[in-house]
Amino acid sequence: MTQSTRVAAVVSAAAVSVFLTGAAAADGLDFAMGEAIFERLWVQAPSSTQAADGLGPLYNARSCAACHPGGGGGRPPDGTVPEDRGIGFVLRLGDDPVYGRQLQTLGTSGLAPEGQVDVTWRDEKVAFPDGSYALLRRPAYAVRALAYGPLGVAPDAVSARVAPPVRGLGLLERVPDAAILAAADPDDRDGDGVSGRPNRVAGYDGAPALGRFGWKAAHPTVESQNGEAFSLDVGMSSPHHREAWGDCTAAQEACRGAPHGDQPQFEGLEIPSSLMTVLTAYVEGLPPAGGLEPPADRDGDALFDRAGCAACHRPVLVTGDDPAAPHLSNRTIFPYTDLLLHDLGDDLGDGVAAGEATGREWRTAPLWGMGRSAAEDGRLALLHDGRARSVAEAILWHGGEAAAARRRFMEMPRAERERLVRFVLSL
Ligand code: HEC
Ligand code: HEC
Known part of the structure; x- marks a missing residue:
């Protein structure tokens, strides 16, 4: 199924056609291109397909759609199967001097992923006044297989997040x-x-702006959220996050020194502004x-x-x-x-x-x-x-x-x- 048929499948057909009359009719091609960028599986540089390289070197997933399948959201690991990493599930770190703002759980060849996150769930009973009860599950997170030394941030200065749906x-x-x-x-x-x-x-121009997107409304625009996603989640540079190494810190020399996909014909970036514009119009x-x-x-x-x-x-x-x-x-x-x-x-x-x-x-x-x-x-x-x-x-x-x-x-x-x-x- 393509992205748009997937989205159409979950939204009432009538609402979609009304909604899209203004957009897709004029910009069908852009919409298809935006969809392709959202679904594209980026590869590590250097590759023969320069248009798709630049992944990582440290990253959490190879595409937007991997974490937001069909434009939807993710879920955490259920904690019973060790290889279940959930969907669109990440650990934010505040600002760690070595690991940066997010724990990247994957690395391109030759580079160790930063670490893995284990979730254990503890059942908790909540009793209603009428005698019935509900069972909640309380998460506890543990980081293991840290490849770059101990975490610099306190264990409680971490935040697990799932990808929210990106519709509307x-x-x-x-x-x-x-x-x-x-x-x-x-x-x-x-x-x-x-x-x-x-x-x-802070908005792009540095001036204060009203935050709207993300779980803590940390982003004023869809574009700024998308730019951060490329940087933190996929490890790619774009106009407002120009570092080819994404979230790697100065302490992670091998990551910073690894081959990257910045191209002169792409404004010296992996994701040039033209691609960003089309992707953002699609998500919007x-x-x-x-x-x-x-x-x-x-x-x-x-x-x-x-x-x-x-x-x-x-x-x-x-x-x-x-x-x-x-x-x-x-x-x-x-x-x-x-x-x-x-x-x-x-x-x-x-x-x-x-x-x-x-x-x-x-x-x-x-x-x-x-x-x-x-x-x-x-x-x-x-x-x-x-x-x-x-x-x-x-x-x-x-x-x-x-x-x-x-x-x-x-x-x-x-x-x-x-x-x-x-x-x-x-x-
Ligand atoms: C590794 C998983 C992952 C990948 C890959 C990923 N995202 Fe996300 N996305 C998230 C998480 C987690 C959040 C919530 C972030 C937060 O608020 O802390 C999020 C939030 C968002 C939001 C904000 C939604 C809202 O309701 O405010 C947008 C927009 C978004 N992502 C777009 C993208 C785009 C575009 C890409 C590809 C460039 C992408 N994401 C790649 C996990 C991911
Ligand atoms: C004081 C403000 C406030 C009130 C009152 C409130 N909510 Fe919420 N609600 C929130 C916030 C903030 C979140 C996000 C919390 C988070 O992600 O940890 C949320 C999250 C939710 C979610 C999860 C949505 C998602 O996408 O994950 C549901 C469902 C929900 N609220 C339903 C309700 C219902 C039903 C009521 C009334 C009984 C209610 N809320 C009252 C602020 C509120």
Whole structure:
């Protein structure tokens, strides 16, 4: 199956055709090219196909699609089979003097991968007031086979992440800053226990920009997120991450000295700006797997609201005007996010800050397409590290600003809880 038929298969045909009338009709060729770049398996340099070399030298996967199959997300290793590394599962390191910002688990020939991550899961019972209970699994991460000496960062300054789905992002990108900032309430003036603040990060030009993408809203644009993916995940240089060695630090001399794929005809890079532009237009144009229409289940919607979920998972946003992308402009969308950061408590916290986001803060995850966001193998793996296997588990991990919403969920009669979960899966 090609990427676009895969995406089409998971999104209602009607929604896709409406969505793409503006885009693909004019830019069908670009869309196909963008898809090809997203799916391309990069190879190590030097190779006879110069157009596809430059992988690594240290990397986590050979293609975008390896971690975001069909534009979807990943899942963590299940911990029972040693060779199961999950899908799109990575370990961020804060900023390690030797290992850099992420542990690369693969290396080109002759170069040792940085190490491997083992996950063990511990079952935890959560009892509902009505006597029923749910089973959560709490992850513990261990790094082994470190090839470049011990880690320099503290063991709790690491953060496991799964790849989120990459659909509908061009729409989220075009929601005006002002609309996002209007919902921020950093000092909780309305006293509802939910604050919500924007992440401020450095844009390409160095000026402060509003972060929107990634689990901690660390990236202001889809392009900046894509550039970082090439660098951290695939080990390739592009206009804003010009190092051919990706995430290798000065301490990793063999990596920095290994052959690379930078080409004079590619602006001295492995991924020139022309390729980046086409890839980004493609990712921006992937339609969301839901949320282009208002939800049909009004009762479910009311429950969602009553539980306080909508305080963060904002149902409606409206995109601004972008003459260069009419199909993404002036649209009312139902993504169920405010794109703001919230403190969700210790259980979900990690030791890695991003921009102004602390270790305990996460961007409200969009819920649109939730029912279809299972990993390629059909399993649901929710939250930033994929620990939640169901919507109910995801809710039960909510703490901090969301503690009251979690409590309201727990106090609902079972039928209402099920109703709420069904509603989320219908988005
Ligand atoms: C090794 C796995 C891996 C590879 C390869 C990978 N990604 Fe990702 N991707 C991730 C993870 C993990 C995140 C979440 C990062 C975070 O927030 O810490 C992510 C996040 C993203 C996001 C942000 C989504 C959102 O909802 O905000 C985009 C866009 C994205 N990736 C695009 C790409 C592109 C384009 C490529 C290829 C150049 C790529 N990714 C390659 C794992 C991967
Ligand atoms: C205080 C803000 C807040 C409230 C209230 C809240 N959430 Fe969340 N929700 C978040 C954040 C932030 C995340 C991402 C957390 C992470 O990845 O660790 C999230 C993640 C989720 C996820 C997982 C999404 C994914 O793609 O992994 C689901 C499902 C979810 N919330 C449902 C709910 C429901 C249902 C309610 C109401 C009972 C609720 N949330 C209340 C902020 C909130």
